[in-house]
Amino acid sequence: MRCPIPIADCHGHLGVHPDFPAYQCTLPEMIGVMDHLNLQVLAITSTRACYTDCPAGNAEVARALEQYPARFRGYITVNPYPEGQALVELEQWKHFHWPPLIKLHPALHQYPIHGPGYRPVWDYANQTGALVLVHTWDSDPLCSPLLLLDLAREFSRTRIIIGHSGVTWRGYHQALEVATQAENTFLDLTGSQSHRTILEKMVAQVGAERILFGSDLPFLDAAITLGRVMTARISDAHKEAILRTNFLRLLGEEG
């Protein structure tokens, strides 16, 4: 199965994970899978950075971007701790992309997305018009989608991708509630839970233009989202927007 439309994917990774075996996650293996599915562009964040070490993880992303500049875009992943490190990282790796792509993982970093430790990052993102991908989970006190509404309003020049759209059935509805009220938020389809009818509901409620294809490759199988989108009861024009053009537009790479 290969998608006839070259996909632009807003949510990928680089690296392994502690709690289950990783398969085919070297850069050449990832490229092989991307070619197999017709995944043209993948925006990656370092899994090492999400778990344990932002400077080392962001350096891994830098090497991947050097090796495959046409295929990857790079998020700078930052952690509120140690204090001050986030802004140093944002400055050091600002050549990844401009405006910056920033990844925040409040669940793994165990820090609330609306806490004061993230304020310098949100200020930076707002000043630069950054695209910020935030990991979210249904009702999580650290990263519920609902926590993003006030942030989206306060930092209105920032474009916030609601990572995983809250994951669960209820989480998706929380993400939808936020997206309905804040135009600078975007719904990411990445996730292991493939709720029936939710994509159709998202298109009906917020429009296809703010829905993004995401895979979690090489954490989850990119075919999950591909199958969801290809078989959804929405128009092919909407599918093309979701699979490709919406994220390219956010990257400033349309056309």
Added chain:
Amino acid sequence: MRFASLAELFVREIADWHVFDANVRVGPSGVHGELALETGELLAEMDRFGIEKALVSHWTAEEYDAREGNRLLETLGRGGRLVRAWAALPDQDSIGELVADRPRAVRLHFAAQKHNFSPAVWCSGELYAYLQDHSVLTLVTLEDIGWERLVEVLNNFSRLPILLLETGYRADRYLFPLLRRFSNLYFDTSTYVAHRQLESFVQRFGSERVVFGSRLPLYTPGAALAILASARIPDADRMKIAGENLRRLLEGARP
């Protein structure tokens, strides 16, 4: 559009697989009301995805009354596209009904909010003995039984065919040693969705122990079908997973 409908392309690829879905529920649900499907709606959804047959249990059995749910399954008829997976309980009355009605598959619901009985041998041993003696395919979710109880059952009933549903994608460090040790253990693909996990599994273990499952009506079958469709495995293995393995298991039952 410059391409055929994306949904048509998708289903065209699956058309000759004779998909037999191992993980489906039918009927009204108090918990999942918005997603639940009555028989006609379920069949229409299966048609949309090219799913030929499904092994179904009834929400009424799971959420309310096992006997009532089983009676409703009877109304689906026999020999059609929907094959019944009975709800069985660990008492003599329920075992007597199994003897009388002779289903080829059962789905056990141990959880406190469901049928509220222990999967341990001291509680369910007589039920397992009947199911083993008649090679009745026994469906359980990992969430309901847990790894350690599953091992206890496998240790005591080495000829009971157990189909473990919804293992999740973090399962391999448990699943692999159990599959090596117990030849009567099988699992479904519905939540086995890590990056290239299914194709890596087939390369390591072959395709005999895994069956296609969608988790309809909660999940769209598009995701699990796309993973199977995009797995870089021989087509003969794809056919086994799509339906042949489940057909073989059900034909092996001697109720």
